[in-house]
Amino acid sequence: MPTTRLSLLGPPQFYHNDQPVALNIAKMQALLAYLAVTRQPQPRDHLLALLWAESGAEAARKNMRNRLWQTRQLWGEEVITSQGNSLLLAPDVWTDVAQFETGLPPQLHAGLPDPAALNELLQLWRGPLLDGVTLAEAPDFELWLTTERARLAQLYTQGLDALINHWRQHGDWTQIIALAQRGLQHDALYEPFHRALMQAYAHRGERAGALRQFDRLQTLLDQELSVAPSADTMALRASIVQNGRDADPANTEAAAEPLAQIRPPQVAPPDAQPFIGRQTEIAQMMHAWRLAGAGHCKVLLLSGELGMGKSTLWRQGGDAARADCAGDAVSTPRSTCPSTPCGGC
Numbered sequence: 001m002p003t004t005r006l007s008l009l010g011p012p013q014f015y016h017n018d019q020p021v022a023l024n025i026a027k028m029q030a031l032l033a034y035l036a037v038t039r040q041p042q043p044r045d046h047l048l049a050l051l052w053a054e055s056g057a058e059a060a061r062k063n064m065r066n067r068l069w070q071t072r073q074l075w076g077e078e079v080i081t082s083q084g085n086s087l088l089l090a091p092d093v094w095t096d097v098a099q100f101e102t103g104l105p106p107q108l109h110a111g112l113p114d115p116a117a118l119n120e121l122l123q124l125w126r127g128p129l130l131d132g133v134t135l136a137e138a139p140d141f142e143l144w145l146t147t148e149r150a151r152l153a154q155l156y157t158q159g160l161d162a163l164i165n166h167w168r169q170h171g172d173w174t175q176i177i178a179l180a181q182r183g184l185q186h187d188a189l190y191e192p193f194h195r196a197l198m199q200a201y202a203h204r205g206e207r208a209g210a211l212r213q214f215d216r217l218q219t220l221l222d223q224e225l226s227v228a229p230s231a232d233t234m235a236l237r238a239s240i241v242q243n244g245r246d247a248d249p250a251n252t253e254a255a256a257e258p259l260a261q262i263r264p265p266q267v268a269p270p271d272a273q274p275f276i277g278r279q280t281e282i283a284q285m286m287h288a289w290r291l292a293g294a295g296h297c298k299v300l301l302l303s304g305e306l307g308m309g310k311s312t313l314w315r316q317g318g319d320a321a322r323a324d325c326a327g328d329a330v331s332t333p334r335s336t337c338p339s340t341p342c343g344g345c
Contacts, residue, residue: 002078003016003017003077003092004016004075004077004079004090004092004093004094005093005094005095005096006028006032006033006036006093006094006095006096007095007096007126008032008033008037008095008096008097008126008129008130009096009097009100009124009125009126009127009129009152010037010125010126010128010131011126011127011131012029012032012033012130012131012133012134014032014074014190016074016076020081020096021072021074021075021106022074023071025067025070026133026134026135027051027052027063027067027071027135027138028067028070028071029130029133029240030051030130030133030135030138030145031047031051031067031080032080032089033097033129033133033145034047034051034141034144035080035087035088035089035128036048036089036093036097036098037097037129037148039088039089039098040088041083041084041086041087041088042086042087042088043085044064044085044086044087045060047064047087048060048064048297049060049140050138050141050144051064051135051138051141052138052141053137053139053140054137054138061235068080068087077090078090079093083245089181096124097129097152099121099124100121100124100125100152100155100156101152101155103117103121104121104155104158104159105155107121107159107162108158108159108162110302113163113166115160115163115166115167118159118162118163118166121159122156122160122163125156125186128149128152128153129145129148129149129152130145130149133145139271146301153186153187156186157183157186157187157190157254160179160180160182160183160186160193161192162233164176164177164179164180164183164193164196167179168196168199171203173199173200173201173203173204174200174204176196176197176199177197177200177201179196180193180194180196180197180200183196184197187323188220189220189221189224189225191217191229191230191232191233194213194214194216194217194233195232195233197210197213198210198211198213198214198233198236198237198240199236201213202240207240210240211237211240211241214229214233214236214237214240217233220272236252285300285321
């Protein structure tokens with residue numbers, strides 16, 4: 001059993017000899033996560049630019065030395081080791097992220113995945129990488145972290161899909177319900193999880209539950225993305241209406257007639273939806289837009305809970321940017337003016 005364990009999927013947790021280690025310094029959490037994910041020696045200068053970009057060169061080096069000294073004091077051993085002018089995670093340090101991303105692909109590509117092994121790997125997922133950790137003063141690290149969170153989240157979704165498909169082949173609808181509900185806690189807009197629940201409820205004779213699941217999905221997609229459920233989901237719903245459970249996918253005739261009974265969600269036009277406040281956010285979006293128009297590379301991230309109005313804010317920001325462009329407020333070629341933004345992006 002490794003003496004040092006780093007659990008980085010979810011809120012970071014650290015252990016030494018099975019005892020928790022109190023490491024609450026965001027920069028050190030970030031450094032450990034970066035070395036754990038890359039699993040390669042990283043030049044010190046690269047790490048300094050990534051994590052201490054706001055500091056001068058000498059101050060940044062001093063900060064890094066202090067942080068490395070603190071890790072040795074906390075663990076009583078070298079968790080981060082030197083290799084020439086590079087740093088890397090000590091080879092005997094166990095990390096959940098390494099187990100997760102090296103163990104899952106073989107299971108996903110296997111013709112018959114091992115459900116016990118696959119489930120054990122999925123249990124490592126407690127949430128996004130370094131959940132709750134932000135480094136506003138290190139934008140390059142934040143961009144890297146956002147990308148890695150998305151990549152690992154996709155891997156988790158694929159793992160859940162594979163396990164759901166396994167239990168679907170064995171007709172274990174109780175397992176499917178538990179997995180699909182777990183998946184929706186991770187990504188509430190992922191339609192295959194909703195369809196898995198609809199199928200499972202229908203096969204267990206809970207037709208009303210299956211149709212309620214469709215209604216939940218339809219409402220969620222309408223509120224969050226202003227779109228209707230996919231054709232596959234609509235066809236599954238129609239099949240359940242007609243047959244009480246999902247029919248053979250080849251039997252398209254059985255699903256055809258009830259489709260007419262399903263009306264896509266009625267979405268109010270953007271101008272009909274009230275938009276109150278958010279002047280600060282609009283100003284920040286306009287600032288980013290003007291910098292982009294001046295040739296500076298910018299990344300703009302809108303985040304928040306479901307139903308908070310991200311899509312509406314995005315539309316309003318796009319309208320403001322187009323008005324800005326039309327008024328020649330920035331010297332930007334018309335070809336770069338934004339088109340109507342996608343509410344689901």
